[in-house]
Amino acid sequence: MSTSQSVNELFGLDDLIDDDERAIADTVRELGRKRLRPHVAEWFESGELPVREVAAELGEIGVFGMHLDGYGCAGTSATSYGLACLELEAVDSGLRSFVSVQGSLSMFAIRAFGSEEQREEWLPRMARGEALGCFGLTEPDFGSNPAGMRTSAKRDGDDWVLNGSKMWITNGSVADVAVVWARTDLEEGSRGVRGFVVPTNTPGFSASEITKKLSLRASVTAELVLEDVRLPASAMLPGVEGLKGPLSCLNEARFGIVFGAVGAARDCLETALSYADDREVFDKSLSGYQLTQAKLADMAVELGKAHLLALHLGRRKDAGTLRPEQISLGKLNNVREAIAIARECRTILGANGITLEYPVIRHANNLESVLTYEGTSEMHQLMIGKALTGKDAFR
Structure with missing residues (x-):
């Protein structure tokens, strides 16, 4: 046997x-x-x-x-x-x-x-x-193009005064501190985008939770509003200028997604395997049918490849050789395959697959957000395309 x-x-x-x-x-x-x-x-x-x-x-x-x-x-x-x-x-x-x-x-x-x-x-x-903490980069009108941000930081004596808004900020309404990125006044000697450490009890800072989501519901998402938020000079992050700062942080977060998506897909596949083994259809276990095994085999192949890719990128990061376009490879592939696995697993569970009694539809809904945050699939395709051709096609 x-x-x-x-x-x-x-x-x-x-x-x-x-x-x-x-x-x-x-x-x-x-x-x-x-x-x-x-x-x-x-x-x-x-x-x-x-x-x-x-x-x-x-x-x-x-x-x-x-x-x-x-x-x-x-x-x-x-x-x-x-x-x-x-x-x-x-x-x-x-x-x-x-x-x-x-x-x-x-x-x-x-x-x-x-x-x-x-x-x-x-x-x-x-x-x-x-x-x-929370991380204030994305704005209502500027997601994939952070260079267009409107949030401003202006000098007033020794202080900085911040005005603007940030959107889709995880932990925003529960955070004690926000790392906020803002455009500074070039004519006053500062250079472009700078980061600020903003205690959320600072006057003028407010955050409102975004509700009615159908994805990432077990997560707090908020809009940040900064109205004449006055900060001392010591609130600025001194170690970086320009978009290099926030983009390097995003690469850190994307690396975690490369692995995280594998976890969501694994949980879906394990659920489908257990369900198919227990479920009887025409007096036979669902897992014993060729079409079911074909689905399970294809998903296992993609899940295993995604896991191998994640481990490979992890070793490169530990060795200090991981490049941004390689993180894009991992994020694009692993999230894309994870959401495909979640959807296929849902078909094995049938009607039971749309209930919260099983985790599959919850993972599928969540992965819809993961697919587009920390860089949409299209942006990562263009990162890979630039690496392959040497040509920037973002504009």
Whole structure:
């Protein structure tokens, strides 16, 4: 009698990670199993996430900024961080996004470009989950083209005064600190876009939650409004000028998505495999039919390839050789394949596939957002196209 294998066993994926990486993945998986999975469908249905409670759980196991060094951060490898993202998104994309925005956007910006004072003030508390961050780059009229941003920062004596708005900001209405990117006055000696560390209790800063979402419902999304927000000169991130700053942060977050999408797809496929094995159709297990096995085989091949690509990119990042266009390869392929797997798994579950009793439609809905945030598929295609041809086709 034959025995079933998981995709990891089929591809020998577990042989490609070391004991420390496996221990980190197991820790995150166990937290997901015990503390997150039992509630995530309810959070998705209600559109409410108990942010502080979840932050405390995630901070306790050290996943916030885990790939950063010092200031209370674990200093793990990039691959270990990727595997943690995989396990988080296997529960829900919103949870991986929560960790990604906290660690790869907000904390990374402060760690990479902040002053020592800014790092000491924020990073230890953020690593513990006691302080939450958000990342203000996208604007209502400027998503794929951040160079068009209208949010401004003007000098007034020794201070900066910020005005503008940011849209689709994860954690925006629950954050204690916002890393906000704004266009500065060229004629006053500053150069283009600069980042600012903005405590969210600063007068003139407000955030309103975006509701009625049908995707990423177990995640807080907000619009930020800055009306004459006055900040001291020390609020500016001193370590970077121009769009290089926010774009490097986005590459950090995209790297996590490369792994995270694999987690969502894996959870869908595991669900479909279990369901097909239990479901009887015409007095026979659904998993015993050729058409079902063809679907399962095709999905397993794409999932395994996506996982291999993620691990390959993780090793390159750890070696310091990962390039932006390679992150685009991973984000484009793995999210595209993950959403295709989620949709195909839904067909195996039939009508049961559209209920929150199973995670498949929830993953599919979430992946609709993952497909277009942190760079749309089209933008990543153009990044790859530029790498192949040497020609910039963005305009």
